[in-house]
Amino acid sequence: MQTKYWVVPDFDNIFKPSDAPVKKLKESLDRMGLDFVDIYMVHGHIHPQSIKTVAKGMAECVEQGLAKAIAVANYSTDDMIKFAEELEKYNVPLCANQVEYHPLRRYPETSGLLAACKERGIVMQSYSSLAQGRLTGKYTKDNPPPKSHRFSSIPMEEVEPMLEVLRSIGEKHGVPISAVSLNYNMSKGVCPVVGVRHEKMAEENSKAYGWRLTEDEIREIEKHSFEGNKTSLWQQN
Structure with a gap:
């Protein structure tokens, strides 16, 4: 099971920046009737919090047993690496980056993102495949x-x-x-x-x-x- 952390600016994301990932995941788990998800994914790098703050909140989800792994979506190569480095401080690996990729949009490959994922053991998922x-x-x-x-x-x-x-x-x-x-x-x-x-x-x-x-x-x-x-x-x- 994989679900996403919705990152658009709202009360929790602005006024409770480090607590928001845990709070929103708990709400999602309650709606789905689950105790945890396999992958919890940051929906995109448009969150008002810093990468450091979001990574801390996402790592807390793993530490509390609410998620088995953490991923991101629509992150550039540089931002993905920064996020992975922040997660490493909590001994949590970044497992995936989900981007639009197919023969009509090869930018994630030509930009070097795919190579960076392979080099770091990060799975590149493709949406709109x-x-x-x-x-x-x-x-x-x-x-x-x-x-x-x-x-x-x-x-x-x-x-x-x-x-x-x-x-x-x-x-x-x-x-x-x-x-x-x-x-x-x-x-x-x-x-x-x-x-x-x-x-x-x-x-x-x-x-x-x-x-x-x-x-x-x-x-x-x-x-x-x-x-x-x-x-x-x-x-x-």
Whole structure:
């Protein structure tokens, strides 16, 4: 079980900065009817507290047995390292950094974040691993995704060359486009997080397991990949 520490400025985060992570986790555990979570994750580096203060509060969650491990999301390389160093003062390792990563947003790799994670034994998780449906074959230039699908909002006419490559690779391996997309992340050493709304999606996504893309296939995908964007507040990574 993994849950996140919601970091937007509010009474607890501003006036009880070091106590807020514990307080909010206890509230979450009460709502879920659990005694602890496996991973408690800082939702993003937009918290009003300093990294030092948040790390202290998150480490306290481990010390109280409320969480087994601590992670962050949307942290840049420098901030991730700072957070890990603060946690180390309490003998708590940083287990993961969750960022948006896929062939349409390779910035966490090109920026050096992925290499930094591997060097320090930190798992890089990817959210929006299928680019909100853009890497499944569901959408085309004539059937674009809803405007509410804001992550990696690259025009579909620019994405379609990538989809053709993914489709070709999928046909060779006997798997759907979504499985190729997820396998790309896995082949890079990234743990993809993906939403599932019905049984068919689960079946298609599960076909990413049991095989790996070849180096040639990865290079072919990356001929049509995108570095993607970042923002100063949310997607710093």
